[in-house]
Structures are given as structure tokens and as C-alpha cells.
Amino acid sequence: MKYMFKLILIISTILLFADSSFASSKRVHWRMALSWPSTLTPLANPPIKLAKLVKKMTNGKFVIKVEGAEKTKSALGVFDMVKGGAYQMDHTGSYYYIGKDPNTVWFTTVPWGMTKAEQDAWYYYGNGMKYMEKVYGKYGMLAFPGGNTGVQMGGWFKKEINTVNDLKGLKMRIPGFAGKVMARLGVNVVNIPGGELYTSLDRGTIDALEWVGPGMDIKMGFYKVAPYYYTGWHEPASEMTFLINKKAYNKLPKNYQVILKTAMRAVSADMFMENFADSATAWAKIKKEYPGIKVETFPKPVLKAMKKATDEVMQSYASKNPLFKEIWNDQKAFMAKARKWSYMSRYYYLQASKEVQ
């Protein structure tokens, strides 16, 4: 019996020790809903890569099952799915929820807003993350940047835009905030599902549309039916968003929380790189196949009209929503500094590089 006691003591010690180790390698199963099909790369890559990394980092203990829009059947329903807890997290576009809460737009991009570098600096070294927490905290969710497309192109046009008047009556697919801006300039903003866009543009049902940039646009074939590709103004740095149910997050062991957050930052940075490379390659391909395609920038009076209309739309939200006004002012103040540095650094470098060619 003396041996028995010793053995029980040893077993208890081992169990205790083992338990403290297991606490940090608890089995966790999450589900993540996407606002896009899981095949829509590079948008779907941050969540897919995140799940793989998290699984590997935890030796298969923390598993996140990724379900694309082909499964969830509701691109914009993911907000409520995560809020309600049916899914622990999602990967979506914050500005889709402008109808629920206008302040969600600040975490994707706004017309004439910050570039990717400026926005990243605002998120992590300005007030961006603080405001994101404030806006999504109301819905019991945490929100994190989830990958960026960089500057989105102004869109594919069948005819050149020479004056503000050319915008009047123009039938264009341009959703969201930018659509509201265009509508103020007389554009007939139409909403057409992605699958029907090519045919609509080809047949002249619409005169113009915006999608993303060369990397994603090439798959849609727009360059075959519209010869003018306008440079961007309305989505200078569209950031995807990970939304996480706060209760689910708080139940995670601390090390899993850090693993999840670190992986989100890594995969977000990666998506921008992938989309940048895709766009560079796709544009070379488009130009080779259709050398007649013209890259145009809207004439100055048109740009100015777009800026004025943007400010008016902003003002209409700001006058009704104090937090909207606060975040707008915060972004403007940050941009005032950041934009000067953007010009001094990358803009002049790219300009100088042109001159030595």
C-alpha cells in the first residue's frame, strides 16, 4: 500500500502537469463565413490561409472551417451570422453594412480617401483600430483588417468622359458610397449581379462599370467590350475585414488569441502583395491581347466635381451622425500629415523614375 500512495502521488502530479499544458492546447472548432465564394481569389485567400496557419501553429488543435458564399448563400448575411454566434468569425467588406451603420464605411475605403500605406498607418499608429472597436463593439464583435486590394480602378467605359456633362444619364454599375457620389453627378446608377455584367456591358445595357483592378477584372473579360480603363478615385485602398464574435474570442485560450491576431496580420499583408502581383501580370496580358485599350484619367473638372459630390455625401451623413463626423475629422487630420509624406516619398520617387527612362 505504501507503493500505491507513491504511485497515486506521481499520477496526480503528472495529471496536473499535463493539464496545465493542455489548457494551452485545447481543442477549438470555429466556423468562418465568407462574403465571397471560396474560389474568388485573391479575396478569399486571407481566410483560407488564416485557417491553415492557425491549424499548423496549434498542431491541429484550433480548427477554423471556412465556408464560402456558395455554402452560406448570403454574402451580406455574414454580419448577423457572426453577431448572433452561428459563426465565430467572417471575412467580409465593412462598407457593405452602410445601411446598418454608416460608420462601417471608414474601415474599408472612401472616395478620395487614404492610400493603403496611409490607411495602415491610421489603423495601427493612428486612431483606426480604436474606432473600429468602438463601431463594431456595439454589435458584440471585434473587427480586424483583412487584406487590401490597393487602388481600385475607376472602371471600364465604352465612351470617353470629357466633361461633367458626359456623366449625365450614363448608365453605370457602381455600388455603395461611390454610387451615391456618381448619382449626384447625374449618373444613372444601376445594380446588376456580377454574373450578368459582361453581357450588360457588351450589349450596351450599361455604358460603364467598376469592378476591382486588372488582376480581378481580367477574369470578367470587360476589356474585350470597353476600350477605356479609367484610373481610380473612389476606392483608393479597399480593405477587407475579419469580424469576430466577441464572446467566442474571449473564450479562446490567451495564446490562441495571439495566434489568431498575428495570423490575421500576416495574411492581410499577403493579400495586398498577391493582388499587386496579379494586377501587374494581368495588365501586361490585357495590353498584349488588346493593345488599343486606353488608360485614362478623368479630366480635372470631372475630378473636381467628383470631389465636391463626395464631400456633400459625407456631409449628409456627418450632419446626422456625430460619430461619423468625428471619424471623418480624424481621418482628415491624419491624412493631412500622411499625404505630405506620401508625396515626398513614393510620389516623387515614381516621378523621378519616369524622368530617367
Added chain:
Amino acid sequence: MKYMFKLILIISTILLFADSSFASSKRVHWRMALSWPSTLTPLANPPIKLAKLVKKMTNGKFVIKVEGAEKTKSALGVFDMVKGGAYQMDHTGSYYYIGKDPNTVWFTTVPWGMTKAEQDAWYYYGNGMKYMEKVYGKYGMLAFPGGNTGVQMGGWFKKEINTVNDLKGLKMRIPGFAGKVMARLGVNVVNIPGGELYTSLDRGTIDALEWVGPGMDIKMGFYKVAPYYYTGWHEPASEMTFLINKKAYNKLPKNYQVILKTAMRAVSADMFMENFADSATAWAKIKKEYPGIKVETFPKPVLKAMKKATDEVMQSYASKNPLFKEIWNDQKAFMAKARKWSYMSRYYYLQASKEVQ
């Protein structure tokens, strides 16, 4: 005795189970040497943040002790310390080792080279990581991007540079590859320790110097003694580097390898954001304190001369080193595509933004 056997069986099972769990939470102690003092932010932040994240992600099991240059006493000795295994990893600048191996320059930045976005795309979606592995593999090391300063400024000048002739005899602190380029243009390239730079510039011992950008330059006080701040050409996207002893890396449990790699990507992305924000804030402060400071871009003939001299220095390495030539060509081919997209996206966006002000 029957109970004894059962107990031994139970203990063995527990031990086995515990062991499989312990394999993934093995205690590992590493040391990381920095090429800079651990107080030199933001350069020293990626390694410091990396160590914190890795520790948290492994519940304190994988500990990386960070030792700055104040401890190692050898900024450039870290290469050999990691190669030899005295340290498992370091945080350094790849181009410091141009004397050991000219191909190390490709992983930091080169004059007239890629922007940060272009370079990131080359690393992860071009041949960058492949070449990095090839170059550092020879020394038994793995190498990873470790944070970027973005475009570095062309430097602080006491007098304006109006012609190529103004460069002749100019005493300037500009080390490395860019120094070789400037020397070809007649610049008297001098090497002065960081601590003596301010006094040297103030007293006219040197006429000009380059450091980093507003965020780091402000701490050196150069703006108080030189009124011309030239825009960048020689370090368009200086990337720091993590070097890792390959044998040490291979001994890590698989999940620690993924944890380390993921954390490196997260902290690298973060440093660029921090430096960007720092530079925006510092520049606003400098301009407020010294409103007379002029941001200048070198005149076109000077830029062209710098480009020509850069190509000549490149050629001199390429003619002796086939791998140098191969990587040069690879970067040129990647840039040819990527630069077009840079102009179409961010350059034109920044240009349009100027026009609507």
C-alpha cells in the same frame, strides 16, 4: 500486484500522451543579435515584437532573447554569429554584406529599384524568396524580410544641387552601393560614424549626408543645419532582414517554425506602418519648427546621371558574377510589369488627389 500493473499501464499511457503534447510545446531558448541598438526604433521593433509574440503564442515555451548592438558590439558581425551558430538568428540589413557577397544587396534595396509594394510582390509572388534562399543557403542560413522603411530621402544638403557639376568634390556621407554611384559622379564619399554626423554637417566638415527619412532623421537634428531635403532615388524600399541559422531552424518543432515565420511576416508589415506614421508626424513637426526647409527633387540631368552611374555599377558586378546578373535581370523583368501597375494605380491616384485640392 494486479493493481500495480494496472497503475503502471495507466501511468505509461499518461506519459505517452503527455509526451506527444510536449513535443509541440518543447522549451526552446534562442538568442537574436541586432545590427542596431535595441533602442533604435522603429528598426529594432520587428525583432523585439517578434520575441514577444512568439513567447505569447507558445505560452512562454519558445523564448528568443534579443541582444542589441550595445551588447554584441559588432553591428556587422551578426552575419558570422548566426552562420557559426553563436546566435540562432539576427536582424540586420542584407546589403551590409556586399563585401562578402554582392548578391546580398538584392534583398534590401538598390538605387532606382523597386518600391515597397513592387518588392513585396517580387519576394512572395515573384522569385524574391527563391533567390534569397539560394544566396543565403550557401552560408547555412535562411533569410526572411524583416520590415521596410519605404522610400528613403535623398539626404540633407547645405547647398542646392543644380547641375551634375555641383556634385563634383561635394563631401557627402552616403555609404554602400549608393556611395559607389555617387563616387562615379565625382562626389567625395566619406564615412563618418552616426554619432559625429550632426557636428560634421554643422561645421561644414561634410556638405551633405543621407540617413533614412523624417521619422528617424528628426532625432539626429540635421534639419537644424542643412536647409535642403532631397527626395529619394537611392533606397526606394529598404528592407531589413532576419537571418536564421538553418540547423537551429530545422531542430524546431514544426509548429514553432510556422509560428516564427508567421510572426516575422506580421512584424515586418508592422514596421513599415510605424515608420510611415513616424515620418508623417516628424515631417509636420520639422516644417513647423523650421518652415524655411525646402523639399527638392534633383534636376532631371542629375537624376539621369545618377541612373547612368547606377547602371554602370550594376554592370561591373554583373560582369563578374553570373548570379548577380541573373537576379538583376529577374528584378528588371518583374519591375517592367509592376511599375506599370504602380503608375496606373497609386501614382495617378496621388496625382488626381493633387488636382482636386
